[in-house]
Amino acid sequence: MDFNDSPEEAAYREKARAWLVENAAAHRVEHGEPKPTTPEHMAAAKAWQARKAAAGYACITWPAAIGGGGGTPIQSVIFSQEEAKAGVSYGYFTIGLGMCVPTVMAFGDDATKQRFVSPAVKGEEIWCQLFSEPAGGSDVAALRTRAVRDGDGPDADWVINGQKVWTTGAHYCDYGIVLVRTDPDVPKHKGLTMFWIDMRDPAVECRPIHQMSGGRDFNEVYFTDLRVKDSQRLGAVGDGWKVALVTLMNERLAVGGSAGPDYRQVMELARGLPGVNGPALKDQAFRENLADWYVNSQGLKFTRFRTMTALSRGQTPGPESSIGKIISANQLQDLANTAVEALGEYGILTDPSLAPMEAAFQQSLMWAPGLRIAGGTDEILKNIIAERVLGLPGDVRADKDVAFKDMPTGR
Incomplete structure (x- = not known):
């Protein structure tokens, strides 16, 4: 693996960063206002998507002729990293541009592609x-x-x-x-x-x-x-x-990582929480959990570096996204559960204005189980890794050659 940007990639990162410095401030949502899915929040998201599209930063890997940036996968990764740092990422377009519209592009006729691709890139349609x-x-x-x-x-x-x-x-x-x-x-x-x-x-x-x-x-x-x-x-x-397989593979790539607090935030929280003998950070069982989360986080980081290295070299990434989703989703749930338990009676607070760290751990605890289902459950992804990556025998499928109408329904 190469952990460093190539000279070309470094130049692109500086260009993207400069553009974000100039343009992101006017589109950043401060202190959670307006609230997501409200008309005001939706308008802010569409305005930001339109500005990115005009500058060639929306759908960077898609051809410029259909509204994309005409760039490379590694450039798309670099811009996403810098956009996240700038605090202007919106989620409305992830499913459409990451899963649905690529399926339309792969299987739709010319009229369908001409009608839908460009408006989606510009954020006009979701x-x-x-x-x-x-x-x-x-x-x-x-x-x-x-x-x-x-x-x-x-x-x-x-x-x-x-x-x-x-x-x-x-x-x-x-x-x-x-x-x-x-x-x-x-x-x-x-x-x-x-x-x-x-x-x-x-x-x-x-x-x-x-x-x-x-x-x-x-x-x-x-x-x-x-x-x-x-x-x-x-x-x-x-x-x-x-x-559907084309859509599902794009979905699993899109949800391969999980947003939310990591070991750094829970370590900071534990510094100020009382434990049995001093701060919770001094508790041996808690420290063992913290060490596990750190090791997993480093493994995920280097696995993503493998993906970025492959993209940088013009190669197709391997099965890292499926592995990443299983690890990150389970870790998010475990980490959030431990943090909420450590908060004691304050763990029941979900109001960001009252709960420690703006209720980040409470929100993650309620979201993490869904992340373990979205894009393929843990069990489905483990089967994929076992059968398609490791070459292990497939599950027995008694319904493989049975007409759907003849399948038992349990009635």
Whole structure:
């Protein structure tokens, strides 16, 4: 691994840093105001995305002809690092630009790409991903939302009925990609098809889910006779699983790291907390946990350096993102749980104006379990690493050759 920027990369970092110094201050949200998902916060996010796009800093690796920066993957990593330091990162566009629009670019026709890519890059339109279902759990291919042709011709419209759940941002998104079942007479992975849809269509109903953190980021989404044109199809009929894999790989890369406090913040907290014999930082059991978190953090840092080194050399990164998500999500949950317990009665406070460190540990404790599910559960990712990286035998799949309609339902 090479821990240092090359001369070209260092020059790009300085250029990006100078641009951020000049432009970021006017778009930075101070002290949590305005609140996320409010119209004011959304307007600030869109204004920042538009400014980045105009300067070539939005979707840096995409061709300039479609609104991207025409740059390299390592340049994208460098700008993201500097943008995070500048405190102007917004999350509204992560799913659309990191997962949905790349799928549209890979499988949509020319008219679809021309219509949607540039507005998404500029932040004018926001996308969501509609995969998970109540009866499917971690098994995306077990979905039951149906799409049926309304007519016999190859260009006949499709009618979608069913439900999705845990859809991030559905209530404020303009468009989405949806995976549906179009053929129940074949095994579950072979009867799927993907479409893009208009989230503002009256046949689409979004019901925000009230989270224990107080947020409403996720949604239940219901389709009642949603009519879509065949031109909205992404990929061939029945090829939806192949299309979905492209989206899922992008998703796992996007959630490979976890935001939130790390060992440094919990160490600082422990300096001022009373323990059995002095500050909690002097407690031996706590110090052992701290050492574990430090070792894991260093391992994650060097694993990310491996990814950056590969990108810097023009290579394709390996399976580091799957490993990183498993480690970082579990560590965030463990770290936050320990910190909240150490806070004693103050651990129940979730108001940032009252809780130590603006309730960062309380928020992380409520968010971490979801991070262990998003982008593939721990178990799914361990199977991927075992089977596709280590070459271990695959799990036994009794339903591999069973038509979806014949699968037991538990009724």
